[in-house]
Amino acid sequence: MQISTTRNERPVADDRLAEILADPGFGTHFTDHMFTVEWTPDAGWHDARITPYGPLTLDPATAVLHYAQETFEGMKAYRHDDGSVWTFRPEANAQRMVRSSQRLAFPELPEADFVEAVDALIAQDERWVPDSTGEKSLYIRPFMIASEKFLGVRPAQHVTFMVIASPAGAYFKGGVKPVTLWLTEEYTRAGRGGMGAAKTGGNYASSLVAQQEAIAQGCDQVVFLDCLEGKYVEELGGMNLYFVHADGRIVTPETGTILEGITRASIIELAGKLGHQVEERKFSIDEWRDGVASGEIVEIFACGTAAVVTPVGNLCWNGGEAPAPASTDLTLRIRQSLVDIQYGRAEDTFGWMHRVF
Numbered sequence: 001m002q003i004s005t006t007r008n009e010r011p012v013a014d015d016r017l018a019e020i021l022a023d024p025g026f027g028t029h030f031t032d033h034m035f036t037v038e039w040t041p042d043a044g045w046h047d048a049r050i051t052p053y054g055p056l057t058l059d060p061a062t063a064v065l066h067y068a069q070e071t072f073e074g075m076k077a078y079r080h081d082d083g084s085v086w087t088f089r090p091e092a093n094a095q096r097m098v099r100s101s102q103r104l105a106f107p108e109l110p111e112a113d114f115v116e117a118v119d120a121l122i123a124q125d126e127r128w129v130p131d132s133t134g135e136k137s138l139y140i141r142p143f144m145i146a147s148e149k150f151l152g153v154r155p156a157q158h159v160t161f162m163v164i165a166s167p168a169g170a171y172f173k174g175g176v177k178p179v180t181l182w183l184t185e186e187y188t189r190a191g192r193g194g195m196g197a198a199k200t201g202g203n204y205a206s207s208l209v210a211q212q213e214a215i216a217q218g219c220d221q222v223v224f225l226d227c228l229e230g231k232y233v234e235e236l237g238g239m240n241l242y243f244v245h246a247d248g249r250i251v252t253p254e255t256g257t258i259l260e261g262i263t264r265a266s267i268i269e270l271a272g273k274l275g276h277q278v279e280e281r282k283f284s285i286d287e288w289r290d291g292v293a294s295g296e297i298v299e300i301f302a303c304g305t306a307a308v309v310t311p312v313g314n315l316c317w318n319g320g321e322a323p324a325p326a327s328t329d330l331t332l333r334i335r336q337s338l339v340d341i342q343y344g345r346a347e348d349t350f351g352w353m354h355r356v357f
């Protein structure tokens, strides 16, 4: 891919950048540049460019604004102690975007072009990658939108893929803390044949009201069940779940409608190497409640790029509550193993890290 670069003539000043990186928060500050490439049926992917970060001018009839033909990815760049900058399994994000694109009737962006685009933006805005203290990182957001100006309903004939980046602070300030969960019995996140396995904004739009209900109930996040029987655990809508059993077995839900996280896949490999048997299967809400009550389930955790791994605390539902499992030992061990690989403090025996700079 041929990428042209127009440098930002007014990059954020060094002292202001130092201020931002000292306490970046999440998703509010953006780097000096952005990456864009466009697609049309005739020209294919073309006009790849890095330009100063800034607003887009979109016609009000742009298809994505009306029919939500959109996919996105979420990943991070980590600075190691020697100053080098790395991403974690970027080809897995590229492959997932291809799968999401297939579901959303988008053209496929080749895996190599995806990785090259992400690398090029990180390299351009390298000074925005925070140092490795306190689990800071540069959060990368690749996304694809239907950019055609047309109100007819069909796959867009003009598609735009972009990458933006935003420095991120530690997800947990002051130590890892369990998330409390609200079990929604009213809303589901995905139906059979729906978009549950695709990373697309529509899934998030449909989860907001359930998340609102969770907050109103005094919980941090919402748990979704399958839409057919209302019986099997799916995920949190942004994080996947794991159930650790007393004999060391670990179960993670597999329903066909969850979004398969890259963190989830990595933990399956990591836990296997730590000697745990990992089962991907349907896992019912009764197994959860009974398992916690009997002590058969000793730990529950959720995982995703943002938090890496977080222990799960109480589960609340209309008229009841299941307590947090007793332990978080394995949860914290798996979390540390992943974080150590990402920040270059442990040997990357899986070959997951990709050097950018």
Ligand SMILES: *Cc1c(COP(=O)(O)O)cnc(C)c1O
Pocket (backbone or CB within 6 Å): 074, 199, 203, 235, 237, 238, 239, 240, 259, 260, 261, 262, 263, 264, 303, 304, 305, 306
């Ligand atoms: C992105 C996402 C996850 C977590 O995936 P990671 O690749 O581990 O960050 C889980 N569930 C949903 C719905 C997601 O969109």
